Amino acid sequence: MIAIHNARVLTPDGPIDTDLTVREGAVNSLSAGQAETHLDARGALVGPGFVDLHCHLREPGFEWKEDIRSGSKAAAAGGYTALVAMPNTNPAIDSGHLARFVADRGRAAGLVEVAPAGAITMGRTGTSLAHLDELFEAGVRIFTDDGVGVADAGLLRHAMEYLAERGGVVAQHAEDAGLARGGHMHEGVVSSRLGIRGLPSLAEEVMVARDLALVAHTGVRYHVMHVSSRGSIELVAGAKGAGLTVTAEVTPHHLSFDHSRVETMEPGFKMYPPLRTETDVTALGKALLNGTIDAVATDHAPHAPHECEVPFEEAPRGVIGLETAAAAVNTAIEPAPMTLFEKMSVTPALIAGLSGQGRWIEEGSPANLVIFDPDASWVPQGFVSKSQNSPFRGVKLRGKVMATIFCGRITYQALQ
Amino acid sequence: MKHLLSIADLDRAAIEGLLDLADHFTEVLERDIPKVPALRGMTVATLFFETSTRTRLSFEKAAKALSADVLNFNPSGSSLSKGESLKDTVLTVQAMGTDLMVVRHGAVGAPARVASWVDCPVINGGDGAHQHPTQALLDALTLRRRFGKLDGLRVAIVGDIRNSRVARSNIDAFTALGAAVTLVAPPTLLPLEIGSYPVSTSTELESILGDLDVIYLLRVQLERGSGPVLPSLPEYVARYGLDRRRFGLLGKEAVVMHPGPMNRGIEIASDVADDPRALITDQVSNGVATRMAVMFRLLTGKGQP
Numbered sequence: 001m002i003a004i005h006n007a008r009v010l011t012p013d014g015p016i017d018t019d020l021t022v023r024e025g026a027v028n029s030l031s032a033g034q035a036e037t038h039l040d041a042r043g044a045l046v047g048p049g050f051v052d053l054h055c056h057l058r059e060p061g062f063e064w065k066e067d068i069r070s071g072s073k074a075a076a077a078g079g080y081t082a083l084v085a086m087p088n089t090n091p092a093i094d095s096g097h098l099a100r101f102v103a104d105r106g107r108a109a110g111l112v113e114v115a116p117a118g119a120i121t122m123g124r125t126g127t128s129l130a131h132l133d134e135l136f137e138a139g140v141r142i143f144t145d146d147g148v149g150v151a152d153a154g155l156l157r158h159a160m161e162y163l164a165e166r167g168g169v170v171a172q173h174a175e176d177a178g179l180a181r182g183g184h185m186h187e188g189v190v191s192s193r194l195g196i197r198g199l200p201s202l203a204e205e206v207m208v209a210r211d212l213a214l215v216a217h218t219g220v221r222y223h224v225m226h227v228s229s230r231g232s233i234e235l236v237a238g239a240k241g242a243g244l245t246v247t248a249e250v251t252p253h254h255l256s257f258d259h260s261r262v263e264t265m266e267p268g269f270k271m272y273p274p275l276r277t278e279t280d281v282t283a284l285g286k287a288l289l290n291g292t293i294d295a296v297a298t299d300h301a302p303h304a305p306h307e308c309e310v311p312f313e314e315a316p317r318g319v320i321g322l323e324t325a326a327a328a329v330n331t332a333i334e335p336a337p338m339t340l341f342e343k344m345s346v347t348p349a350l351i352a353g354l355s356g357q358g359r360w361i362e363e364g365s366p367a368n369l370v371i372f373d374p375d376a377s378w379v380p381q382g383f384v385s386k387s388q389n390s391p392f393r394g395v396k397l398r399g400k401v402m403a404t405i406f407c408g409r410i411t412y413q414a415l416q
Numbered sequence: 417m418k419h420l421l422s423i424a425d426l427d428r429a430a431i432e433g434l435l436d437l438a439d440h441f442t443e444v445l446e447r448d449i450p451k452v453p454a455l456r457g458m459t460v461a462t463l464f465f466e467t468s469t470r471t472r473l474s475f476e477k478a479a480k481a482l483s484a485d486v487l488n489f490n491p492s493g494s495s496l497s498k499g500e501s502l503k504d505t506v507l508t509v510q511a512m513g514t515d516l517m518v519v520r521h522g523a524v525g526a527p528a529r530v531a532s533w534v535d536c537p538v539i540n541g542g543d544g545a546h547q548h549p550t551q552a553l554l555d556a557l558t559l560r561r562r563f564g565k566l567d568g569l570r571v572a573i574v575g576d577i578r579n580s581r582v583a584r585s586n587i588d589a590f591t592a593l594g595a596a597v598t599l600v601a602p603p604t605l606l607p608l609e610i611g612s613y614p615v616s617t618s619t620e621l622e623s624i625l626g627d628l629d630v631i632y633l634l635r636v637q638l639e640r641g642s643g644p645v646l647p648s649l650p651e652y653v654a655r656y657g658l659d660r661r662r663f664g665l666l667g668k669e670a671v672v673m674h675p676g677p678m679n680r681g682i683e684i685a686s687d688v689a690d691d692p693r694a695l696i697t698d699q700v701s702n703g704v705a706t707r708m709a710v711m712f713r714l715l716t717g718k719g720q721p
Contacts, residue, residue, distance in 0.1 A: 187608060189612045192607045192609045192610075193584070193612070194524055195544055195545030195547070196544070196545070196546070197545075265524075265528060265529065306501070309501065310501065311524065311526040311543075312524060313523040313524055313544060314523050
């Protein structure tokens with residue numbers, strides 16, 4: 001039994017100032033009951049635990065960067081109670097037994113719900129379909145070759161037809177290989193001056209536009225991962241207007257930084273898609289608030305410190321984000337509390353089909369909770385993750401996770 | 417000045433100070449014994465992670481003319497090929513005792529990264545398509561010695577500008593010294609976002625030749641890492657190659673420059689390359705004096721010998 005005092009609880013009817021009691025993995029009552037553990041929220045928000053549609057836990061195959069346990073710990077520290085683990089592991093998650101392995105390892109760690117995403121193609125090589133039925137039977141609902149886009153439109157069409165019938169989501173890392181070839185950052189003024197080959201916004205927009213034609217044809221549920229450009233936002237808005245079953249996510253770093261950061265040559269600013277222009281950053285924030293973009297996803301991509309001590313062009317792709325996501329979003333776009341949780345918990349849980357997650361708090365709702373103080377400021381320095389490649393190190397953020405509760409147990413606590 | 421990483425870090429006065437110093441060292445190099453003891457007892461390491469002949473030799477000659485000892489590093493056959501990281505490699509070299517490192521690397525920003533790891537001054541000997549600052553200084557020196565000053569000089573840079581560190585550093589240096597720069601190339605070889613550069617551009621060469629004081633040719637390759645950027649080399653030669661006929665369209669005082677290595681018969685006809693108004697060997701000679709000036713400045717902090 002856990003009692004949370006002085007909380008601003010996010011209920012189906014909006015925020016309510018009340019106490020809260022958790023018992024046997026569920027919210028027992030919106031009042032202070034008998035409890036062994038007492039947490040004083042000091043007026044902070046208590047909402048459904050965050051749900052990440054997009055993170056890289058690196059297990060199996062890259063455990064020196066992160067593993068399912070260390071990634072789960074980082075997630076709990078960031079207020080998460082569920083993660084969708086990307087399938088670009090070694091081996092890639094292209095078969096049922098591999099998806100079960102990931103889910104089992106997540107249960108063994110016991111800190112968050114780990115939902116494996118499955119590959120669309122065998123080995124993520126883009127040449128033949130993965131074992132989609134097996135993956136679906138193993139509980140996979142999100143299918144992606146994340147890290148690369150599915151280049152072959154004919155193959156993608158078949159995956160879409162198959163998964164439309166099953167009810168899975170095709171999630172695309174939209175990046176045309178030809179337009180992106182050799183690129184390390186956004187193609188623009190900064191890349192031109194630095195002499196670094198760029199990935200144009202076009203590389204993303206071309207693939208989103210193509211995919212949307214396939215979605216209109218197949219009727220599959222389609223999800224654009226880490227949208228980064230204003231042009232992609234317009235494509236998604238158009239598709240939604242036309243009634244297609246399309247959703248989109250944005251990362252905290254794309255909401256926070258533009259490509260001028262790459263002038264520092266810090267590998268902490270290298271990711272795919274890259275940081276784009278100030279215009280794109282503004283458009284992404286606006287699209288998240290107006291609903292064109294549905295969810296925030298971290299694209300947490302750990303790389304070991306020694307792998308990042310290299311020149312920018314040789315640095316690995318991606319940055320960590322689980323521990324800073326909520327604070328970064330809160331800082332970048334200052335959403336209302338219900339909006340923050342809608343984008344970081346309720347909607348991602350719906351997209352991923354996680355019924356025990358992302359539920360506004362009422363009596364009987366699952367005790368997957370986060371206590372988040374939107375007014376507390378802090379400066380991230382070190383991270384719980386095995387890796388430290390964060391663009392937010394040393395950046396003052398507003399909003400702090402005070403405690404995380406998963407299945408009625410405290411998995412992270414900054415409160416005394 | 418702690419390091420020399422980019423011309424963009426230097427203002428006009430700093431560039432001119434280095435050119436003045438380089439002028440002095442050209443005199444030293446013309447002496448019977450072309451050597452001064454300025455850096456005696458010091459060690460210069462040339463770390464060329466990307467292959468080079470002229471630049472590495474030029475730095476080595478410059479260091480020796482200042483009486484420094486030189487450590488040469490050759491990436492093939494080094495522990496780099498056994499998987500040692502750039503950082504460990506430079507820390508190893510530093511631990512042996514070096515007073516200055518010259519770093520050439522295929523990745524943009526590598527010399528700056530090295531500078532953040534080591535205690536000694538670092539000279540960028542060329543990083544990816546980013547900067548080659550000593551090339552820009554030696555080219556500016558060559559033009560200043562020829563024309564007296566760069567103010568008002570009309571310079572065209574022709575060729576693969578998009579992928580050229582020489583072009584990026586020369587644009588910075590030439591414009592800082594008052595020259596008017598025109599970039600000439602087919603659209604796929606011009607820099608992107610060209611409006612952000614203080615230059616004019618042309619996709620056509622012949623019509624501007626009569627208005628130039630300097631034509632600076634760059635090496636052209638058919639293939640880059642991003643795939644083919646030109647339909648074919650003969651088509652490039654037909655539109656942009658400086659042959660004898662086009663050379664004749666230049667003003668009588670105009671000069672031809674090339675950073676080397678040249679593709680004779682492609683960007684430059686062989687007889688044009690050997691014409692007295694081609695300053696290519698002057699560039700090489702001035703390179704030694706320029707690098708002496710940069711090393712002297714970084715290691716002694718002095719603007720005068």
